[in-house]
Amino acid sequence: MREVAILGIGQTPVAEHWDKSIKELAGTAIFAALNDAQRNSAEALFIGNMLSGLLSKQENLGGLISDWIGLPGIEAEKVEAACGSGAAAFRAGLIAVSSGEVDTALVVGVEKMTESLPIETTEALATAADADYESAQGLSFVAINALVMQIYLHTYGWKHTDFAPFSINAHANALHNPYARLHEKITEKDYITARMVSEPINLLDASPIGDGAAAVLLVPADSITINDTRIIKVISSASATDTIAIHNRKDPLWLSAAEKSAKKAYDQAGLEPNDIDFFELHDAFSIMSVLSLEACGFTDRGNGPRLGLDGNITLNGKIPITTRGGLKARGHPVGATGMYQIVEAVQQLRGEGDPTQVLDARIGMTQNIGGSGATIITHILKVQ
């Protein structure tokens, strides 16, 4: 298996793109990535997407998008793992290039969610949960996460307010990200008084949906001859699953798939949590940030909120997270999110993260979650 590098990155703003269809969103991000890489084609295209069938009445995105970007004929397919679809597609593209099956691969995560009625979008998102044992019982996706947060507060004795730093940090970082959906500085008071969605999850615990696409061009690392500082290698990739329904888990407060995929990723790179300079985690809800940080070994079980309260998740903290706004403020176009994380990690590793640059960022980790912890995919990137 040869080393793979990310040569080009591209993204659209996360927004309500009323003027762009799903193929146009994907194309915008792909052209930006090709332009960034100074290339004009690739051998294969991997697409991360969850909802195109349900919300755009369009499957077969491989044929659609490869044609739209002017590369009809290339291999192309869609990979779906609910909100983890972006990273799942990235991993498929990575294996295709690292194995030598292809020499260049485009990966794009794309989602179009805001043209539908809110109830349609909510129903579509519920397909990430267990249709028989969760959705059919009336549990929306946010309700599932609210139950988990309730148990967490009860079990470990934290107050809801203790989660405020996650939202405040994400919003602060997004202020400077032109691609972010929300550019609103928030305070602890805003967090406390935000409108309730599904108790205890309020509007500032939950990430906003959106339309958007993010893309990369993958090539063998040894094929790159440009300036060394721009060679960003993928040094780990691991995927794991857990039961889809949270009631089936021995411990609903432990993301075992995060632990498994992070452990594999650390092992592949010979690293441990202390070596990670920043972590683009899957903060679909603030409770998920906490559970991810715990399962990935950045703090002890039940201690996640402490990282926020002690200032350790900010840009100059022990483990900076959501450095470009995270799902919470950059926005969460579900099947695209995993690719936004990758693109943002590359920005940091290239030193292009101003003014939210993490100082001396050499090693970044991304983690994308499908469902309430059912599919979790971890990548570690490193600048050469």
Added chain:
Amino acid sequence: MREVAILGIGQTPVAEHWDKSIKELAGTAIFAALNDAQRNSAEALFIGNMLSGLLSKQENLGGLISDWIGLPGIEAEKVEAACGSGAAAFRAGLIAVSSGEVDTALVVGVEKMTESLPIETTEALATAADADYESAQGLSFVAINALVMQIYLHTYGWKHTDFAPFSINAHANALHNPYARLHEKITEKDYITARMVSEPINLLDASPIGDGAAAVLLVPADSITINDTRIIKVISSASATDTIAIHNRKDPLWLSAAEKSAKKAYDQAGLEPNDIDFFELHDAFSIMSVLSLEACGFTDRGNGPRLGLDGNITLNGKIPITTRGGLKARGHPVGATGMYQIVEAVQQLRGEGDPTQVLDARIGMTQNIGGSGATIITHILKVQ
């Protein structure tokens, strides 16, 4: 890249499975494949599926099915390429094993289509076509294929009756396949008098939908120590695309993605069409059989019906096709179809195809199509 072999196969009958959910269908096929391989687990699971979100309100099949089969924690994802999803998932599993990323991979194609209203299923299938330029204009999937068949009849001067052998052959072979949806011997008269669906496509030109699942276990070829005659190697795998909308093609009668992927597959194995002992092609409609045979080099352009009329597609013909009933009579549970083709090819290569065994079958080709030729994936299997 190491050689990969198919160690176990499993399938459910294609039928109306009112008593089985999508995970139960997948599980039944997977358990059969594991049992056949005398194994009880695998490192990864690749799922080919098109319609679970639209028709079962369930995405995130990776988490769902890995949990259901008692392997929570393993890597799992869904791959979608419309009706080509099965082969797309197979190819993903193949690359994962051949690259060494995993040592064992389960691949399952699964679809549940008959619990929905017919109009819902028709609408869902239309997502394989271009939503903006085909489906939104009222073109159903069968109507698109009917347009293609109209042009073919007009261009090359064939009569509709000349396509009868494809349907008759498929139905004759399915009679002996216990997993086939239709067990009805048909005659030329039946074909001529069949009820019209979308002119010139009648009921005996079109494949029936159905519920079903088919699965395999993939392992490195050099890890197998059992009886040599059962080592079935995957010697070629190639995927290509074409424009999703047929009006965008220079020649709507030429499956350029079939030509591309077949050529790649032949080149990988150092073979040519003459070397193929049988061909499990994608006969969603009889016109597609003809176009596939032409694009893959089994006959000249415009000459496809001649292969049927001359008896060359039957079990002892020049190029036997649909040896277990094909999509036409085994049935077409769309995202599962590509995996049924693989499973059936393995049956032939093992010599387990009685009484529709192709004599001395050593090399078999499968070809799975997503959309009206938009995504086409070709595999060649060989018995050691």
